[in-house]
Amino acid sequence: MDHATIFLAGVYLLPLAGVSFVSAWAHGHKPVFATALLLLGAALIAGVGIDRPEGLYHLSEIPDLTVQFVARVAALL
Numbered sequence: 001m002d003h004a005t006i007f008l009a010g011v012y013l014l015p016l017a018g019v020s021f022v023s024a025w026a027h028g029h030k031p032v033f034a035t036a037l038l039l040l041g042a043a044l045i046a047g048v049g050i051d052r053p054e055g056l057y058h059l060s061e062i063p064d065l066t067v068q069f070v071a072r073v074a075a076l077l
Helices: 003-027 034-051 058-075
Strands: none
Touching: 003 034, 003 058
């Protein structure tokens, strides 16, 4: 798996962690799943930052990376 895909997975897990945290808080539960999503997303992003020679991607690159990923998936169909 390439760095862009791993980075996108981490980036898109972070908002899901936020939604999960708010849901757990609203229902009076401990945010265990939200914490797991947050840690996993942060670990994926940090892993790309450590392994990729150029470092992390910039926030402005996320839309382009997303379009490239969708195009790669569409090409498989």
